[in-house]
Amino acid sequence: MDEPLPVEERPEAFVLAGSFLVVCRSPAYLAELTSRGLKVLLVTPAGSREEALAQAADPDHPASAITEFAFVDGDPGRDNSYLPGAVSAARGWREKYRLVGACAVGETQVEPTGLLADALGVPTPGLRATRVCRSKYLQRWYLPEFSPGVRIVAPEERDRLDASAVRYPAVLKPTGRHSSSGVETVEDADRLTALLAYYPAHETLLIEDRISGQEYSVESLVQGGTAVFAGVTRKDTTDSHTTGFVELSHTVPGDRPAHEQVLLDANARMLAALDFRDGVAHAEWRIDADGRPVLMEVAARTPGDGLCVLYELATGASLEREIIRIALGEPAHYPAPRRTARQVYLEHTPGVLRDVTVDGFDVAPAWVGERGLWPRVEPGAAGEPPTLRAVLVHQDRGAELGELRSSEDRAVSFLIDADDPEALDALEAEVRAAVTVHTGPDPDGVTHVLVGYSPVMLGKLDHMLPAGSVWVLEEPDVIAARGLDGLADRHPCVAALLPAPTQDETTPDRLARAVPRPPGVRAVVPVVEYAVATAAALAEEWGLPGAGSKAALALRDKGLLRAALEGTDLAQPAWTEVTGPEEVAAFRAAHGGEAVLKPANRQASLGVQLLGPDDDITAAWERTRAADEPALRARHAATARYLAEQRLHGPEVSVEAVVHEGTLGLVNVTAKTLLSSRHPVETGHTVPAALPAGTEAALRRSLGRLAETVGFTSGILHSEWILAEPDGRPHLVECAGRMPGGGITALIDLAYDTDILRCLLDVLEGRAPEVPAPRRGAAVRFLTPPPGRVETVTGADRALAAPGVREVHLGVAEGAVVRPVTSSWERSGYVIADGADQAEAARNAEHAAALIRVETVAVPPSEEGS
Numbered sequence: 001m002d003e004p005l006p007v008e009e010r011p012e013a014f015v016l017a018g019s020f021l022v023v024c025r026s027p028a029y030l031a032e033l034t035s036r037g038l039k040v041l042l043v044t045p046a047g048s049r050e051e052a053l054a055q056a057a058d059p060d061h062p063a064s065a066i067t068e069f070a071f072v073d074g075d076p077g078r079d080n081s082y083l084p085g086a087v088s089a090a091r092g093w094r095e096k097y098r099l100v101g102a103c104a105v106g107e108t109q110v111e112p113t114g115l116l117a118d119a120l121g122v123p124t125p126g127l128r129a130t131r132v133c134r135s136k137y138l139q140r141w142y143l144p145e146f147s148p149g150v151r152i153v154a155p156e157e158r159d160r161l162d163a164s165a166v167r168y169p170a171v172l173k174p175t176g177r178h179s180s181s182g183v184e185t186v187e188d189a190d191r192l193t194a195l196l197a198y199y200p201a202h203e204t205l206l207i208e209d210r211i212s213g214q215e216y217s218v219e220s221l222v223q224g225g226t227a228v229f230a231g232v233t234r235k236d237t238t239d240s241h242t243t244g245f246v247e248l249s250h251t252v253p254g255d256r257p258a259h260e261q262v263l264l265d266a267n268a269r270m271l272a273a274l275d276f277r278d279g280v281a282h283a284e285w286r287i288d289a290d291g292r293p294v295l296m297e298v299a300a301r302t303p304g305d306g307l308c309v310l311y312e313l314a315t316g317a318s319l320e321r322e323i324i325r326i327a328l329g330e331p332a333h334y335p336a337p338r339r340t341a342r343q344v345y346l347e348h349t350p351g352v353l354r355d356v357t358v359d360g361f362d363v364a365p366a367w368v369g370e371r372g373l374w375p376r377v378e379p380g381a382a383g384e385p386p387t388l389r390a391v392l393v394h395q396d397r398g399a400e401l402g403e404l405r406s407s408e409d410r411a412v413s414f415l416i417d418a419d420d421p422e423a424l425d426a427l428e429a430e431v432r433a434a435v436t437v438h439t440g441p442d443p444d445g446v447t448h449v450l451v452g453y454s455p456v457m458l459g460k461l462d463h464m465l466p467a468g469s470v471w472v473l474e475e476p477d478v479i480a481a482r483g484l485d486g487l488a489d490r491h492p493c494v495a496a497l498l499p500a501p502t503q504d505e506t507t508p509d510r511l512a513r514a515v516p517r518p519p520g521v522r523a524v525v526p527v528v529e530y531a532v533a534t535a536a537a538l539a540e541e542w543g544l545p546g547a548g549s550k551a552a553l554a555l556r557d558k559g560l561l562r563a564a565l566e567g568t569d570l571a572q573p574a575w576t577e578v579t580g581p582e583e584v585a586a587f588r589a590a591h592g593g594e595a596v597l598k599p600a601n602r603q604a605s606l607g608v609q610l611l612g613p614d615d616d617i618t619a620a621w622e623r624t625r626a627a628d629e630p631a632l633r634a635r636h637a638a639t640a641r642y643l644a645e646q647r648l649h650g651p652e653v654s655v656e657a658v659v660h661e662g663t664l665g666l667v668n669v670t671a672k673t674l675l676s677s678r679h680p681v682e683t684g685h686t687v688p689a690a691l692p693a694g695t696e697a698a699l700r701r702s703l704g705r706l707a708e709t710v711g712f713t714s715g716i717l718h719s720e721w722i723l724a725e726p727d728g729r730p731h732l733v734e735c736a737g738r739m740p741g742g743g744i745t746a747l748i749d750l751a752y753d754t755d756i757l758r759c760l761l762d763v764l765e766g767r768a769p770e771v772p773a774p775r776r777g778a779a780v781r782f783l784t785p786p787p788g789r790v791e792t793v794t795g796a797d798r799a800l801a802a803p804g805v806r807e808v809h810l811g812v813a814e815g816a817v818v819r820p821v822t823s824s825w826e827r828s829g830y831v832i833a834d835g836a837d838q839a840e841a842a843r844n845a846e847h848a849a850a851l852i853r854v855e856t857v858a859v860p861p862s863e864e865g866s
Contacts, residue, residue, distance in 0.1 A: 004095040013039035013067065013097035014327070017086065017113040018106025018301070020048040020063070021372035024055070026308055027062035028320035029105065036328075038100065039067040041093055043086050043109055046071040062373070068093070076108050076177050078202060079135065086112035094120075101327040103279070104301045110134045114300065123278035123329050125222070125300045132274055133281070133300035136175040136206055143273055146266060146285075146295035149209035155202055163189035169210040171245075172196075174203045181406040183245045185210060190625060190640055211286045211294045216254055218267040219303050219311070219319075220281040221334055223326050229334035230267060232260050233307065235284075238347075238404055246404045251342045252310040255421035259287050266293040276300070280323050282307075305407070306343040306392075306415060309377050313341035313389065313417045316379045338382045340424050341417040345410045346432070349514050350476070350499040351440035353399045356412055358391055359434045365391045365412075369399070377415060386418035386427040391435060401439055402476040402499035412437050441496040443518035446471050448761070451502050451511070451535035452528030453484060457739070458491045460757055468495040473502050473515060473531075501534070505556060508534045508549065512541035523764035526715065532556050532737045545661070545714035545766050547737045554710045555717075555737040559600040559643055564710055565732065570702055571724070572732045573646035581621040587644040588617070594647035597624050599640040608823075610647060610678045620678075623822075648724045648731055652680075653689050655703050656740050656748065657717045658756070660763040662707065665771045666756070667700050668748050670740075671838070672720075675784065679822045686779040686842045687747040695723065699730050706735060714763045716756070718744070742824065743780035743832055750778035750806065750834045751841075776834055777841030781849040783810075783829040788856030790816045795851040802851060804833040804844030810852075818856050828854055 004010075014033050016023055023029060023042060033040050044052065049071045055063040070093075072085030086109065093099060101122050104113035114130025117123065124130065132138045137152045152175075153161055166186075172195055173183040182199065186192045192207070199205060215237055221229040232254035238246045254260060263285055271281060283298040302308065302323060311319045314337035325332045356365040366375050377389045391414045395401065401411050414431050418424040447469045450457070461470060472487060476499040479485065487497040500514050511534040524544055526535035532552045539546030547555070554560045562575050574591060577600070578584050588595040593613030597620055609620050624642065654670040671689035675681045689696075703719055706712075719735035739745055739760065748756045752772045762769040790812050800808045810829040812818060819826050831848040835841035 007098060010096060010098045011039050012037070012100050013041050013093065014324075015041045015043060015090065015093070015099060015102040015113070015116060017043040017102065017104045017109035017116075020044045020052045020055075022105055022302075022304075023066075024062045024372055025368075025374050026105070026302070026320055027065075028308075028318050029103075029324060030062050030065040032318075032321050032324045034065045039097060040065055041068050041070070041089075041097070041099075042066050043070045043072060043089060043112065044106075045082070045108065046073045046085075072112075074108060076181075080111065082108055083112045083115070086116065090116045090119075101324075101329075103323060103327040104130075107134070107299060107301060107304075110300050117327075123223075123327055125279040125281070126275050126277040129274040129276040129279075129281075130300050133298050136173065136297055137204055139295065139298060140206070143270060143295060143298075145273075146270055146293065148211050148294050151207040153205040153207060155204060158196055158201075158205070161196070161207075163192045166192060166207055167209060171206075171208045171210050173206050173208070174199060175206055181408075185239060185245075193626070211288050211296075213286045213288045213294075214256060214259065215284065215286050215296070216256075216259065216263055217250075217282060217284045217303065217307075218263055219307065220267060220271060220276075220283070221319075221322055221326060221332055222271060222276050222281060223278055223332050225272075225275070225277050227268060227271065228332050229322070230264055231311065231337070232263050233303075233310070246407060246410065247305065247345070248347070249342060249344045250305060250307055250310060251340065251421070251424070252307065252314045253337045253340065255340060255424075259293075262287070262291065263293055266295075270295060270298065274298075278326050278329075280319075280326070306374075306413065309374070309415060310341040310343055311337075313377065313379045313415065314339050316381075339380065339384075339417050339419055340421050341415070342424055342428065343413050343415050344428055344432070345413045346435060346437055347404060348401055348411050348437045349439045349516065350402050350501075351400075351515070352496065352498075353393075353395050353397060353401050353411060353437070353439055354441075355397070355438040356391070356393050357436050357438070359436075361388050361431070361434055363388050363391055365393050365435075367393045367397065369393055369395045380417060382419065384419075386423045387416065388427065388431055389415040389417060391431075400499065403501065405476070440498065440516050441471075443471075443516060443520075445469055445520065446495050446518035447520055447522045448525060449473060449515075449518070449521055449523070449538070450525045450527050451538065452526065452531035453478065453482070453487075453497075454527045457525075457527055457757065458487075458494065460755075461493045462491055464758065464761075465493045467492045470494050471515075471518065472497045473500040473511070475499070475502050502531045503534065505533045505553065508537035508553075509541065510534075511538050517542050523761055525760065525764060526552075526738050529556070529736060529738060536737070539764070545764050547715045548711050548713045551707075551710040551712040552737055555712070555735055557601050557641070558598065558734050559641060561710070561735060562643070565706065568705060568709055570705055570709075570732060571729055573648050575643055575645040578642050578644045581618045584611075584621060584644050585617045588613070591646050596643075596645040596647050597621070598643050598645065599624065600643050601640060608680060610680055612678075615678065648722045650723045650725045650728065652720065652722050652733070653691070653699070653730075654685075654718060654720045654740065654744070655699050656719075656744060656756075657703055657707075658759045658763060658769060659707055659712055659717060660714055660768045662713055663768075664700065664704050664707065665763075665769055666748075666752070666754070666759060667703070668752070668774075669696055669699055670744055670747070675821055677821070681784075681821050681824055681827070682742055682782070683784060683827075684779065684781045684842075684845065685742055685744055685747060686777065686838050686845075687744065687751045688774045688777070688838060690838045695728060695730070702730050702732070703735075706732070712737065714766075716740075716760050742782075743830060746807070746832055747778040747780060750832075751776055776836055777838035778832070778834040779838070779841040779845035780830050780832045781845040782827040783831075783849060783852060783854060784821050785812075785818055785828055785854035786856050787818050787820045787858075789859045790814050790818060790854060790856055792853070792855045794853050794855075799831055799848040799851040802833075802844065802848040804835050804841065805831060805848045806834060807832040808848070808852070812854060817859060818854070 070089030
């Protein structure tokens with residue numbers, strides 16, 4: 001091994017640490033260091049290796065100024081995960097160079113850089129400052145004076161959290177991430193419990209009081225423990241109209257003078273508490289209703305987004321130059337602002353980014369997402385007119401734009417400056433009107449828009465509709481959870497899958513604002529239960545047939561539907577909304593010791609329980625509250641409300657109807673068999689039901705009355721009824737404004753020799769479909785083997801060859817764990833068969849299902865959900 005050079009002969013070098021793209025976006029760091037003859041050593045995440053090496057080899061790229069790279073692996077959500085790689089690289093560099101300074105320009109490298117600088121004896125914010133600034137929970141520990149009310153939830157404590165003890169609304173945030181990733185407003189305990197499942201098990205979380213009030217940041221240049229400069233930036237974020245906290249604008253200096261001194265005083269005390277020595281601090285604050293400054297978080301690094309550019313526009317001086325001077329121990333100073341500068345991020349319609357245009361200004365959009373380099377933005381002089389300096393496109397052309405959940409989701413921003421805030425506000429309004437973000441695939445040729453994803457429906461539409469004629473709208477959360485990327489490659493009819501707020505029932509018209517109307521669209525199709533309300537609103541906005549917004553909202557909430565039908569001649573069980581086990585117990589006591597407990601806005605019998613006099617109400621309540629389907633529901637979807645209902649006894653049926661302009665066309669009655677347990681999950685359907693003519697007529701009249709009462713216009717109704725003892729009078733259980741599940745559509749197609757999906761498209765396109773009569777019987781029987789781990793599955797081939805069998809589907813295989821059946825999702829498969837009549841179809845389905853044997857063995861409770 002070669003002997004290292006003597007220290008005095010080694011070239012001087014400086015360690016930069018952070019994102020490769022951020023370093024290149026601000027080439028002032030590189031220019032300042034190379035102008036001093038220093039070698040630049042960059043510690044950066046390993047994911048940028050290929051791009052960094054390629055750009056460094058280009059003499060025209062700023063990265064060519066970097067002498068050496070250290071590519072380190074880590075996870076932003078795990079404490080100190082980048083540290084070993086950074087220390088390893090620095091040990092090697094210490095043998096080759098005289099390391100005269102270090103600076104972090106990215107959040108994940110703050111603590112490693114602080115430790116490197118401390119060991120080297122060069123200027124640093126200090127060990128306490130760099131450690132605390134990298135950890136939101138340590139900020140709450142060290143800085144209680146400035147903190148909101150907070151609970152720190154360590155990973156091992158998450159399952160023990162009492163969500164009912166939290167004060168709402170609250171803010172849920174992971175402690176190690178940045179760019180607003182994972183930060184959510186939470187309105188109640190149900191939503192908090194559901195959201196906790198989305199975060200990796202290793203993450204420490206904070207649950208904080210939500211602070212309403214103007215948001216700011218304070219940028220501080222600190223040298224020798226004294227702030228040589230501190231400036232206030234006013235911010236606007238998405239929390240005014242969403243559950244997230246993505247920053248939408250920065251104004252430098254802050255244009256709310258009443259808050260400025262309060263913030264600067266609090267910021268100075270905060271820096272003193274951290275013993276902040278040398279470096280740059282970026283602290284985010286809110287002023288609450290009492291005028292108290294509350295710290296959101298603080299970072300010991302260069303501010304992100306375009307804040308360095310804004311400070312240069314406002315002052316005429318480079319902030320990066322002074323940051324390097326501090327890191328090298330040189331005296332630093334920074335001038336006061338002479339203009340007001342602002343960066344505005346535009347919200348966009350989710351979809352594919354096609355183009356960005358600017359009208360009326362001599363500024364072309366700069367597509368910085370393609371290489372990560374920002375154009376040089378020259379500051380203006382005091383007295384210059386208000387000026388649009390740049391329009392930046394932060395995503396690549398063709399990128400899939402979703403909702404704004406973190407800073408990385410933003411697509412377009414612009415930079416402006418003026419002599420005073422009033423002129424700046426006027427210019428912002430002009431630029432907003434001039435910049436258009438064009439999203440979405442080419443809408444030409446699209447005739448049908450599906451709200452929600454169904455592989456079964458798309459499989460049929462592949463044979464019914466031309467290639468590229470369908471847009472599928474789905475929640476970004478659901479797209480990610482179900483792995484729907486590449487949907488157009490799997491289904492020829494699909495032109496594009498568009499991320500969109502399909503489950504926002506609070507403001508269902510938001511979907512219409514998020515999706516452009518294809519010029520040739522003929523129908524908006526509600527596909528899944530959670531998209532019924534938004535599909536109706538979209539159809540209404542586009543002037544197309546649909547359920548109608550009022551009707552759709554009533555059909556999405558069992559409590560709203562019950563209330564709408566009060567006072568009509570429709571029979572329904574006694575009911576009440578309940579908020580806890582005590583109310584459920586009181587209702588049960590008032591109704592003969594029996595009750596039904598259910599969520600008001602779920603599907604597939606999820607959380608529904610039949611309660612008898614001896615059942616534990618508290619345990620039942622917790623089971624119902626815990627029932628959810630996070631892979632199918634968006635994070636912002638409405639939380640559940642709960643009903644207690646009178647328990648009726650008698651056969652259960654469903655009634656399916658195709659409705660055209662308020663008139664019932666095809667009407668089918670389905671006979672049901674149910675699981676003999678406290679969970680009334682359907683184990684079989686037979687079409688058409690064998691009922692007395694008077695009962696069938698009563699069901700048809702009742703459904704027509706329901707449609708009239710709620711104002712349902714066009715689409716499909718799927719309603720469930722109990723023919724209550726002793727007289728068999730139909731009592732409404734619930735009603736949905738969508739295609740039925742559980743194989744019923746296939747049964748109707750077989751029994752009536754029709755295509756109910758085609759019927760749905762007819763009415764949604766404004767045509768009255770044919771009304772066929774049943775010609776034979778059809779039935780489905782579901783497989784519900786004993787819970788446990790599957791050892792063998794046999795008999796499927798024999799079942800498929802049995803008389804009348806049309807389809808066999810197995811949902812489990814050897815090694816899978818069968819859970820107790822508490823909703824439709826836990827069924828293990830099904831058999832569909834037909835016959836000359838209902839009875840023969842039912843016998844054929846039952847015979848075939850009996851041929852399939854799913855053998856299970858018991859497993860420990862801890863494995864039941866695996």
